[in-house]
Amino acid sequence: MSAAFRRRAVLALPYLWLVLLFLVPFLISLKISFADSVIGIPPYTPLVETGAGGWRLHLGFDSYRRLVSDDLYAVAYLNAIKFAGVSTLFCLLLGYPLAYGIVRAPRRYRNLLLLLVILPFWTSFLIRVYAWIGLLNENGVINNALLALGLIDRPLTLLNNAFAIYVGIVYSYLPFMVLPLYAQLEKLDPALLEAAADLGCRPWQAFLRVTLPLSLPGIAAGGLLVFIPAVGEFVIPDLLGGPDTLMIGKVLWDEFFANHDWPMASAVAVAMLVLLLVPMGVMRRLLQGESA
Amino acid sequence: MSAPAAAAPAPPTSHLRIEDVVKRFAPGGAAAVDGVSLDIEAGEFFALLGPSGCGKTTLLRLLAGFETPDQGRILIDGADMEGVPPYRRPVNMMFQSYALFPHMTAAENVAFGLRQDRLPRAEIAARVAAMLDLVKLGHLARRKPHQLSGGERQRVALARALAQEPKLVLLDEPLAALDRKLREETRFELVRIQRRVGITFLMVTHDQEEAMSMATRIAVMSAGRIVQLGTPQQIYEAPASRFVADFIGGVNLFAGRVVGAERGLLRVDCAEAGAQLLVEHAALAPGSDVAVAVRPEKITLTPEPEARNRLEGRVLGAAYRGEASTYEVELAGGKLLRVTLTNTQRTIRPLAAGQAVTLAFEPAAAVVLPP
Numbered sequence: 001m002s003a004a005f006r007r008r009a010v011l012a013l014p015y016l017w018l019v020l021l022f023l024v025p026f027l028i029s030l031k032i033s034f035a036d037s038v039i040g041i042p043p044y045t046p047l048v049e050t051g052a053g054g055w056r057l058h059l060g061f062d063s064y065r066r067l068v069s070d071d072l073y074a075v076a077y078l079n080a081i082k083f084a085g086v087s088t089l090f091c092l093l094l095g096y097p098l099a100y101g102i103v104r105a106p107r108r109y110r111n112l113l114l115l116l117v118i119l120p121f122w123t124s125f126l127i128r129v130y131a132w133i134g135l136l137n138e139n140g141v142i143n144n145a146l147l148a149l150g151l152i153d154r155p156l157t158l159l160n161n162a163f164a165i166y167v168g169i170v171y172s173y174l175p176f177m178v179l180p181l182y183a184q185l186e187k188l189d190p191a192l193l194e195a196a197a198d199l200g201c202r203p204w205q206a207f208l209r210v211t212l213p214l215s216l217p218g219i220a221a222g223g224l225l226v227f228i229p230a231v232g233e234f235v236i237p238d239l240l241g242g243p244d245t246l247m248i249g250k251v252l253w254d255e256f257f258a259n260h261d262w263p264m265a266s267a268v269a270v271a272m273l274v275l276l277l278v279p280m281g282v283m284r285r286l287l288q289g290e291s292a
Numbered sequence: 293m294s295a296p297a298a299a300a301p302a303p304p305t306s307h308l309r310i311e312d313v314v315k316r317f318a319p320g321g322a323a324a325v326d327g328v329s330l331d332i333e334a335g336e337f338f339a340l341l342g343p344s345g346c347g348k349t350t351l352l353r354l355l356a357g358f359e360t361p362d363q364g365r366i367l368i369d370g371a372d373m374e375g376v377p378p379y380r381r382p383v384n385m386m387f388q389s390y391a392l393f394p395h396m397t398a399a400e401n402v403a404f405g406l407r408q409d410r411l412p413r414a415e416i417a418a419r420v421a422a423m424l425d426l427v428k429l430g431h432l433a434r435r436k437p438h439q440l441s442g443g444e445r446q447r448v449a450l451a452r453a454l455a456q457e458p459k460l461v462l463l464d465e466p467l468a469a470l471d472r473k474l475r476e477e478t479r480f481e482l483v484r485i486q487r488r489v490g491i492t493f494l495m496v497t498h499d500q501e502e503a504m505s506m507a508t509r510i511a512v513m514s515a516g517r518i519v520q521l522g523t524p525q526q527i528y529e530a531p532a533s534r535f536v537a538d539f540i541g542g543v544n545l546f547a548g549r550v551v552g553a554e555r556g557l558l559r560v561d562c563a564e565a566g567a568q569l570l571v572e573h574a575a576l577a578p579g580s581d582v583a584v585a586v587r588p589e590k591i592t593l594t595p596e597p598e599a600r601n602r603l604e605g606r607v608l609g610a611a612y613r614g615e616a617s618t619y620e621v622e623l624a625g626g627k628l629l630r631v632t633l634t635n636t637q638r639t640i641r642p643l644a645a646g647q648a649v650t651l652a653f654e655p656a657a658a659v660v661l662p663p
Contacts, residue, residue, distance in 0.1 A: 194358055195391035197378040199405035199456065209404075213395050 026273070033266035036060045044262045063267035073251065073268065077275065080247040083162070083237075084230035087169035088177075091226045092219060094170065095177035099218075102178075103185045117178050129168055129239050136164055136240070160242035168236035173229070177222035184218025185211070220283045228276055248272055306331040307492055308355075308460055313364035315350055324350040325361070326516030332509075337486050337493045339507035341500060343539065347516040348496045352462050355494070356385045368459055379408075384458040388465040390449035392437040398448045399424065399433040405456040423451040426485060443474050450482070454489055463495040467502060479506050500540045504528065512536050528587075534661050537585045542618075544591070544629050546584040547663060550576045557655050560584055564627040570600050573660040581663040588618060588632040590657035593643075599652040605629060607647045619643060621651065 035044035035058070049056045067073050102113045120128060135141045136158035143155040158164060188211060196206035234249035241247070248268065255265035308331070315325040325347045332338050340348040353359045355366060357378035366373040368382060384405070392401050402423050406416045424430045427447035437445055446469065453461050466482065467475045483506050486493045497503050503510050504524040512520045512527060512535075520532040531537035534545060546569065548562035553575035560569050560582060569584055576582065592599075605621040608628070621629045631651060633643075643649065 189389065189391065191387050191389055191391040192393060194356075194378070195385070195387060195393070195452075196404070197358075198356055198383075198385045199452070200379045200408035202377075202379055205408065210393060214393075 026270075029266040029269050032262050033063055033270050034059050034061070035263045036062060037261045037263050042262070043260050060263070063261075063263045064271075066264065067267050067271055072246075073248070073271075076246045076248040076251045077272070079245065080231045080233075080249065081275075083165055083169065083245070083247060084227050084233070087166055087173065087230055088223050088227045090166065090170045091174050091177040092223065095174055095181055095222060096215075096219075098174075099178045099181035099185055102182055103188075114179075114182065117175050120175070125172065126235060129172065129235055132164070132168055132171070132240060133159060136167070159240065162241075162245050164240035164242075165237055165245055165247075168240045169226075169230050169233060172236065173226040176225040176229075180221035180225065181215065181218040184215045184221075188214055217287055220287055224280065224283055227279065231276060232272060307334040307336075307369060308332040308494070309365075309367040309370075310351075310355075311365040311367070313351070313354060313361045313366065315347075315354060315359060315361050323347075323516050325354065327364075328513075328516070328518055329364075330511060330518065330521070332492060332494065334492055335490055337483060337506060337508050338495065339503035339510045340494065340496045340513055341503040341510050341539075342498065342513035344498055346513040348498075348513050349464060351513075352385070352464055352494070352496050355460070356383055356462055357381050382459040383462060384453040384456055384460075385462040386449045386453040386464065386466055388468060390437075390445050390469070392445055392448055392452070394437050397434050397436055398429060398440065398444075398451075401437070401448055402451045402455050404452065409456065419455060423455045426454070426488070427451045442469055442471075443478065446470060446478070450485065454485075454491065458491065460492045460494060463493060465497055466495060467497075467499070475502075482506060504540070512539065514539075530659060531585065531661065534583055534585070534663075537659065537661060542588050542630050542632075544586045544588065545661075546586075546627070548582055548584055550578050550580045550582060552578055558660060560660070564623070564625055565603055566623060566625045567601070567603065569658065570655045571658045571660050572655045576660070583661045583663050585659045585661050586653050586657060588630040589616070589634075591629070591631045591651050591653045593631070593633060593649060593651060600655060601653050601658075603629070603651045605649055605651060607643050607645055607649055609645055610643065621649060 031047050032044055035047060037043060038045055045058055045060070047058060049058050098117070102110055102117075105113055133140070137143065138155040138157070138159070140158070142158060143152075146152045147155065158167075192210050192214070193206050196210045197203070201209060231247075232249045232252075233247060234253050237245055237247040237250050238253070241250075252265055252268045252272075255261045255268060310328055310330040313325055313328050314323055316323045328347075328351060340351060342348045350359060354361050355373075357373065357376060360374075373381060393404065396404065399420050402420045403416050406419055411419070420433070421430065424433050427450055429444060429447050429451065432440060432444060435444075437448070440448065446466065450463075450466070453463075463482075467478055470478060479502060482493075495503070495507065504527075507524065509521070509523055510527050511518045514535055520527055520536045522530075527536060528540055531540060531543075537543045537545070546560075546562040546565050548560040548565075548569065551559045551561045551568060553559065556572060556574075557570045558573040558576060560571060562569050562584060565584075571584055591603075603623055605623040608620040608622050610620075611618045616632050616634045619631045619633065621631055623629060629651070
């Protein structure tokens, strides 16, 4: 009896965590998104108005109306998805060989190599992104080096554009791609590759027919871990981006802190969450198809 | 791959020829395979038998091309395999872990090599169906490995290794992962399939019963070398060394010294047996140290009064094994002896622990081995 109870209690812990720290804040955001912006504390109308005539539900759809009618939001969403998507692809192209290399490295070096992958986390994210300004500047390290080598005559524009955002996101999120891929590839039985070779596969054919399909769950996990936070990224576009690289995270920030429009900011956040459910659903479908 | 193999005017070559192959994993270290030469004919079911670490699996991997020999040659139908990668060898392997591709169905696993060979779709489908029928798995073609039992996975692995019609199938401990009952059934199944397809099988096993019951010929390996090569009967009845005698089935060994020879019999003085033993063997110089080996089932109980090689002892214990029982008998000098008696013998004369017994064996039943 008590054992069953304990087991249930253990299972309840993660749910409690998710309810308290994810569902409740989301419901609060959802509630605020249906309010009207007012000047005051808090800066939005209450959902339920109580007055002389009892209580009245107050649902405002202004924020959502603006979200749909103003191109700014759609452009920012699409931009965010484009930046996040392309960056995820580059993370995969860089991260896969990295993870594969670590798995194939002699056992005694593997932990060291993994440590090097997560080492950047020991410095503040903000500082690391900021450091890229010093690298990408017109008189930054990269331009100076290229000028000194005589490879270019004039400094290249590397900062405050799409390129800088890609560099920033790929650099910052690469470990989130490498680690799940490593975990997946590490599980791969080397005998499977020998079997593939035995049955006539050259090494690259064995990779395409065995290694790659068996690492799909790792690719999916890494892809989501990079794509989802990258969509809502604010710091990187703010520090490295330019006027034409508006991402939804920046819009959200501006609505909240510059315009003090909490309902609008909340509506943006809710819409972003709903939009992110789509790629997650697709991934889940893909993974289920794989394991069935 | 080109010149050397073609240039050498090949002597009548066997199907698979292994010439003085040596493999070391560390330079200067102990050789895992230490100068093995072997000829295997087409259609044989050959077993490499030995304890773990004797080099049998390394030899198999050298044949598959996963390892390269430091010395020596491997020829398949006269073609030197030096520098030929695994994916171009006419050899398929059945892995001990089966190494089935977990993301593919049984049929896709069997089709894997055929797709790689770019055979026409219809032919692949026909060949896969035929292979799955051969191993009686036609009804499970669309299952993935994790939906199959151990025995079914083993058969998918076999079908996959046979599908490309290789010249040689290598089986690495093919029955080791099965439970005992299934293992015994599968022995006959494997032999039946091998006869039917006619492909040469080379099996690696540490299980002497498995090797004896399945193989047409056996090479017993120890420390990287072949210590005896022969049919199961030859190896069992005439082991060439104490190691082989001991490894293949149980054996009672007596250390002794040759006293003399008479009419094709060798008289050996064995202090352990407390007697002089007569063994059928060519004459040896008196004074040579030898070992006399007697199989447990070749010892008889309460013999004729005039029987040769009589031994007196006391029963210590018995292990009932259904069709037979194995007794442990302590001789007067303290030497422990194993005696296997069949069911019929046992019913006639039931033996209790502590009972005094007289044992004997025929001179032809024993083998003289180097000490």
